[in-house]
Structures are given as structure tokens and as C-alpha cells.
Amino acid sequence: MDFFELAKIEDEYEQIAGTYEIFNEDIRLNRSQAARVEFLTTVHCIEQYLKPGDRIADIGAGAGEYSLYFARNGYTVSAVELAERNVEAFRKKLTADDRVELRQGNAIDLSFWPDAAFDIVLLFGPLYHLHREEDRQRCIAEAKRVCKPDGMLFFAFISHDMVFFTELANDPNYFRTGDYDHDTLRLHDFPFVFHTVDECRRILRDGGVRIEREIASDGLSELMEDRINSLDAESYAQYLRFHLHTCEKREMLGHSNHLLFVGRK
């Protein structure tokens, strides 16, 4: 699979699955110090809400990085993932001791789970894959439905405006030849769907989510990948402290590749 072949796939769900024939989700969050920042920041935030015995839903679970982390820290996890390759990568890592229920399925219909079943609901992926607003809203409605009344909801997005910087870092010709509308400065939503910070807020509010926190989950880590990967352990620890210190400042939000929103129903 390459990007030309991927673009020709008309069925949206087949295209999502095809995306992960190109991107190796299994290593996305653990391949380097820089890549780990998003994971560490997200876990740091979720752990501020976790209580002993909590049940977690991981919707769009990928290769299981979050599910396995929380299951191996004593929580019961139910995970759903669309793409076959990611389900298989996830399943291979599961051991008999892992309290994880994994199924292949679609975030827009979680009818296999009852109402108010989970204390913590993670929706990290579907909102930056689904092209139709009505489908994104169905995901949010389902995430809310399976969340307990006092539960917490966590949503991930890809920040539209930051993509230009990271693309430019990879390609000096990006502003001349890049895959965006050169008049409106709007990215083409391929292979992901991109949102500005305000669009994320609007989508969640339209879905009836009460937003409590907005977090620049990886900040400049992708842009500064080489430098961050070259840091020794002490410098990296201090970089992480700095990142956590600044990642909820309003001025950092747009300048992060991923955005984490925390909310209640």
C-alpha cells in the first residue's frame, strides 16, 4: 500500500484500515523519546482521575498502547478497534493475565456495550479519521452513552495548523507543492482529518460535552524530534517536566501535533 493506492479506496472504513498498512501504529508511541511524549502526557492526565477498580473503555485502541498500560496497572479495560492490522498487533501482545476485552468494531456503534458501563472513556483516533460530521457526532454520543454520569471522557485530535510546520520540517518545498488548498490555507483531510483548536471545541460542545481541560499533548516534540531523541536521561526528564508545566497554556495549544480534551457528559 502507498498513498496513491490509499487515495483510490472509496470506502471510508477500508481507507482507515489501509492507512495502517502504511503507518505502523505498533511503534508510533514508543519508537523514540520524542514519540513517547504524547503517551506520557496523556497517561499523566488520565491518572489524575483514575480510582481503584475503575473500568476503562479504549475506543479506537490501535495496537493497544493505552489499554495494555492501564490493564497492567490493575484496571479492567474494554477496547474496540476498526483496523484489522492494529487488532492483530494488539492481540499478539495480550497475555492470559491481561484484563482486556478486545474486539474489532466501529466507534459509531458501540451497542455491544451497555449504557454507563465505564468510569473512563478514551476516544483517541476516530475523531481524526471520520470525515462526516454526523459520524463524529455519533462517536461522541456513543462515548457519552457508555460513560457513567460522573465518569470522565478523553478525546484526541490532530491540530490542523501545526501540520504545516511539521510538513515543512520534512519537505522544504511543502509550501509550494504541499497537499493543501493554497488559497484558503486549509489542509486536505487525507489520510487524517485535521481540526483547529476552535473546531475541536465546537465539535465537542455540539456533542454536549462539558470541556474541562485542553492539553497540547505532544507540543513541539515531533518538530524537535531529533534534538529530543538526543537528550540524555536527565535532560529528557527535565524536558518532560517543562512540557507538562506548559502544555495547558492557551498559547501552546495550536502548536502541538496532537490535542487532548478532557470533558464530562
Ligand SMILES: C[S@@+](CC[C@H](N)C(=O)[O-])C[C@H]1O[C@@H](n2cnc3c(N)ncnc32)[C@H](O)[C@@H]1O
Ligand atoms: C493513530 S491511531 C491511535 C491509536 C490509539 N488510540 C492511540 O492513541 O495511540 C487511531 C486509531 O483509531 C482507529 N479508528 C479510526 N476510526 C475508527 C472507528 N470508526 N472505529 C474504531 N476505530 C477507529 C484507527 O484504526 C487507529 O487504530
